[in-house]
Amino acid sequence: MELNLPAALKNYRYFRGLLKESTKLLVLVKANAYGHGAVEFASMMQSAGADYLAVALPVEGVELRKGGISLPVLVLTAGSDSFPEIIDNRLEPGIPNADTLRALVAKLRQRGISGYPVHIKIDSGMHRLGFMKDELPELIECLGQSPEVRVVSFYSHLAASEDPAEDEFTLSQIRLFNECADQMEGSLGYRPMRHILNSAGIERFPQYQMDMVRLGIGIYGISALEGVKLSPVASLKVKVLQVKHLKDGDGTIGYGRHGHIAPEGTVTATIPCGYADGLDRHLGCGHASFLVNGKRVPTIGNICMDMCMLDVTGVDVAVGDTVTIFGEDPTIGELAGILGTIPYEILTSVPKRIRRVVLR
Numbered sequence: 001m002e003l004n005l006p007a008a009l010k011n012y013r014y015f016r017g018l019l020k021e022s023t024k025l026l027v028l029v030k031a032n033a034y035g036h037g038a039v040e041f042a043s044m045m046q047s048a049g050a051d052y053l054a055v056a057l058p059v060e061g062v063e064l065r066k067g068g069i070s071l072p073v074l075v076l077t078a079g080s081d082s083f084p085e086i087i088d089n090r091l092e093p094g095i096p097n098a099d100t101l102r103a104l105v106a107k108l109r110q111r112g113i114s115g116y117p118v119h120i121k122i123d124s125g126m127h128r129l130g131f132m133k134d135e136l137p138e139l140i141e142c143l144g145q146s147p148e149v150r151v152v153s154f155y156s157h158l159a160a161s162e163d164p165a166e167d168e169f170t171l172s173q174i175r176l177f178n179e180c181a182d183q184m185e186g187s188l189g190y191r192p193m194r195h196i197l198n199s200a201g202i203e204r205f206p207q208y209q210m211d212m213v214r215l216g217i218g219i220y221g222i223s224a225l226e227g228v229k230l231s232p233v234a235s236l237k238v239k240v241l242q243v244k245h246l247k248d249g250d251g252t253i254g255y256g257r258h259g260h261i262a263p264e265g266t267v268t269a270t271i272p273c274g275y276a277d278g279l280d281r282h283l284g285c286g287h288a289s290f291l292v293n294g295k296r297v298p299t300i301g302n303i304c305m306d307m308c309m310l311d312v313t314g315v316d317v318a319v320g321d322t323v324t325i326f327g328e329d330p331t332i333g334e335l336a337g338i339l340g341t342i343p344y345e346i347l348t349s350v351p352k353r354i355r356r357v358v359l360r
Contacts, residue, residue, distance in 0.1 A: 001350060002327075003036055003358045005044055007231035011219050012048045014230065018202055023209045026052035026074065026195065028216035030060055035278070035347035036220060036234050037356030039067030044358070045219070046071050054214060058082040061091040074119055077129075083107040087116070092152060096121040096129035098138050101146070108148035117152040122180045124156040124173040124196070133180055140187040153193035153212065154181040162200035162224040170201075174208050200224035222332070222343050235327030236278075236350060238271045240292070240319050243312070252301070253309055258285050259301025266300070267313045271323050274306040278349035279325065280339055284308060288338055291324040292317055 016025060027050045028034070033041035042053055042064050054074040055061045061073045062085055075086060078093035080103035086093050087107070095101045095118050108116050120139070123130030131139055143151065156177040160166035177196050185191055193211035199218030202209065203225050218224075221232035246253070246261045246268060253259025253268060269292070275281050284303035289296040293316060300311040310323070326332050332343040339346070 001036070001354050001356050002235045002237060003040060003044070003356055004231065004233050004235070005358055005360045007221065008041070008044050008219065008233045009048055011221060011230050011233070012045070012050075014228075015199075015202055015213075015215050015218055016049075018206050019209055019213065022211075024051035024193070024195075024212035026050070026054055026212055026214045027219055028054050028214060029064070030054065030056035030076065031348045032060075032352060034217065034220050034344065035350040038063055039069065040356050040358055041233075042067070042069045042071070052212065058086050058089075058091060061086070062089050065089045065091075072117075076121075078104075080104070087111065087113070092117045092119060094119045094121050094129075094155070096123075097131065098135070098142055101139070101142055101149070105142075105146045105148045114147050115150045116148060118149045119153045119155055120151055120184065120192075122154055122156040122177055124158075124177040124180070125169065126157050126159040126173075128157070130156060131180070133176065133183075136180060136183055140184065143188065151184075151188060151192040153195060154184060155195045155214075156180075158196060158198055158201050161198060161204060164204075170205065174205070203228070217344060220347065232327055232332060234332075234347065234350075236273075236325040236354070237327070238273045238323050238325065240269045240317060240321045240323060241272055241307070242270045243317055243319060244268045244270070254284075254301025255304060256302050259309060262313070265313070266311060267315075267317075268300060269297070269310045269312045269317050269321075269323070270307055271310065272307055273323075273325060274304045274308055276305045276351065277354055278346065278351060279303055279308060280335075280346075280349070282339055283335065286311070288335060289330070291329050292321055296330070297323075 027045045029042045032038045053071050056077050073091050075091050076094045121130035161170050195212035197213040199216050202213050221230045223230045247265045248263045273279050281303045284299045286298040289298040295315045297310045297312045300309050336343045
């Protein structure tokens with residue numbers, strides 16, 4: 001997988017340009033940086049000037065620290081059994097409920113730590129994680145008794161910020177979030193940061209950027225707006241392993257015998273990319289086509305675990321030629337459309353066994 005640094009920086013500048021100079025920018029690098037390679041991409045963003053990073057799990061934050069990343073890292077799904085590694089690696093946990101807060105405070109108290117940075121998650125309507133408004137009095141009481149922690153930010157997550165049909169709901173989420181943050185701030189005696197906008201929110205609701213925004217899929221090249229052309233950062237490319245010239249009567253191609261040879265013969269190219277590499281099996285049997293030597297060639301037969309075959313009949317292809325699975329052509333969006341899914345799923349399906357190379 002090639003990571004195009006100039007493309008990432010171009011996307012970064014686009015979103016940075018939508019923000020006030022005082023607004024901090026947090027970049028999501030969870031799920032191996034949406035499949036791009038966590039340490040590689042975090043390094044890019046640290047150099048670009050990002051203020052914060054966020055991951056889903058503590059183990060992801062530990063990986064960043066081991067990779068030399070020094071930016072503050074918010075752990076969105078901390079989990080009370082992971083507090084020792086969070087503390088040891090200077091990670092900042094998101095706190096979604098009072099039980100998690102109490103467990104963290106107990107661990108900090110054991111270590112004699114005070115003022116540890118935490119982020120309070122408010123449930124403004126997505127109903128996944130976070131404090132409901134009627135749970136705030138308990139939270140306020142708990143924080144008042146816990147000098148072991150200091151609230152760095154209040155945050156919440158928009159459920160449908162990309163959808164104009166849901167704008168009324170999105171605005172109601174923002175209102176509720178601010179009401180909760182106001183209530184909390186009045187009890188603390190100091191002002192934590194606030195952040196609720198995701199990538200689509202930054203583009204569509206920049207007036208609510210508050211103190212910080214969280215940039216996820218947008219930095220990787222996917223915009224919520226028609227007509228905005230962001231640059232895809234990742235291109236998945238492989239080399240042709242073998243070319244076969246098959247004639248009628250040679251049988252079939254691949255598992256299940258679903259690849260059929262044409263009466264006039266079929267030329268196939270086998271590439272080292274299969275469903276264990278994130279290439280969904282539903283893209284087989286001609287449902288998708290990839291780029292080789294400037295020509296689009298369809299899959300033929302079922303996709304295997306580590307390989308798949310392409311019908312390269314009529315195309316000049318040799319062993320060692322480069323095949324683009326996705327990038328500029330075909331795009332992530334095209335493959336997502338074929339599969340009836342979203343670009344996130346395709347990107348995050350590319351495993352760590354695929355080497356990431358930064359193109360500068």
